[in-house]
Amino acid sequence: MRQMFSSIATRYDVTNEVMSLGIHRLWRRAAVKYSGAKEGDRILDCATGTGDLALSFKRKVGASGHVVGTDFCPEMLQSAPGKASEAGLQVEFQVADAMALPFADASFDVASISFGIRNVDDPVKCLKEMARVVKPGGRVVVLEFGQPQGLFGALFRVYAKTIMPALGGLLTGNRTAYEYLPRTAAAFPSGDAFLALMDQAGAYHERVAHPLTFGTSYVYVGTVR
Numbered sequence: 001m002r003q004m005f006s007s008i009a010t011r012y013d014v015t016n017e018v019m020s021l022g023i024h025r026l027w028r029r030a031a032v033k034y035s036g037a038k039e040g041d042r043i044l045d046c047a048t049g050t051g052d053l054a055l056s057f058k059r060k061v062g063a064s065g066h067v068v069g070t071d072f073c074p075e076m077l078q079s080a081p082g083k084a085s086e087a088g089l090q091v092e093f094q095v096a097d098a099m100a101l102p103f104a105d106a107s108f109d110v111a112s113i114s115f116g117i118r119n120v121d122d123p124v125k126c127l128k129e130m131a132r133v134v135k136p137g138g139r140v141v142v143l144e145f146g147q148p149q150g151l152f153g154a155l156f157r158v159y160a161k162t163i164m165p166a167l168g169g170l171l172t173g174n175r176t177a178y179e180y181l182p183r184t185a186a187a188f189p190s191g192d193a194f195l196a197l198m199d200q201a202g203a204y205h206e207r208v209a210h211p212l213t214f215g216t217s218y219v220y221v222g223t224v225r
């Protein structure tokens with residue numbers, strides 16, 4: 001997994017932009033909004049990759065807030081500090097596994113993960129670990145692909161099966177990664193099935209699913225016990 005992300009790291013942002021037609025920006029904005037993050041909050045963005053969600057959170061929490069972005073793949077993190085300083089934002093980036101976070105219990109107001117939870121070995125363990133580092137009453141926010149239904153869903157599946165691998169192969173040189181990513185998205189629990197995983201983690205007293213773009217993605221928010 002780490003090797004696959006390391007091989008697409010330098011072309012990851014441009015590929016995201018092209019494949020989602022820029023819609024991933026709206027989804028990240030929705031994740032920040034639904035998180036309830038406010039000025040001065042401490043935020044942890046796990047599996048942050050090139051740091052886009054961490055930067056969105058920093059814009060929200062302002063200079064008095066603190067944002068840490070972590071990822072287990074150093075190559076994915078490489079461009080993140082430069083992007084932050086170019087945007088005039090102070091964000092800390094660290095190499096860390098989302099299933100064994102190097103932070104004390106209850107040290108953040110919000111922990112997030114975007115398009116990362118389906119890639120970890122054990123999503124329930126990850127949901128437990130993210131809740132551990134969040135204060136009681138704080139929130140864990142997950143942005144992840146869903147499985148859109150109906151005509152839009154049928155068109156999306158054709159797009160994911162044919163155009164995504166072709167474009168991904170062209171832009172990153174690693175077609176296999178862009179066959180793997182939509183395949184795992186199609187197989188990963190979404191909507192109520194993902195909320196059931198949150199229940200299995202046993203760490204949340206409330207959890208809610210917000211569908212985005214006809215269920216192509218979801219923002220899940222769990223309030224930590």
Ligand SMILES: C[S@@+](CC[C@H](N)C(=O)[O-])C[C@H]1O[C@@H](n2cnc3c(N)ncnc32)[C@H](O)[C@@H]1O
Pocket residue numbers: 001002005046047048049050051052053070071072073076096097098099113114115116119120121
């Ligand atoms: C599809 S990318 C998403 C990156 C970024 N969050 C975004 O929204 O663009 C998935 C990321 O998850 C990271 N990842 C996968 N498993 C991980 C783990 N166990 N701990 C930390 N990062 C992990 C990968 O290195 C990769 O950067």
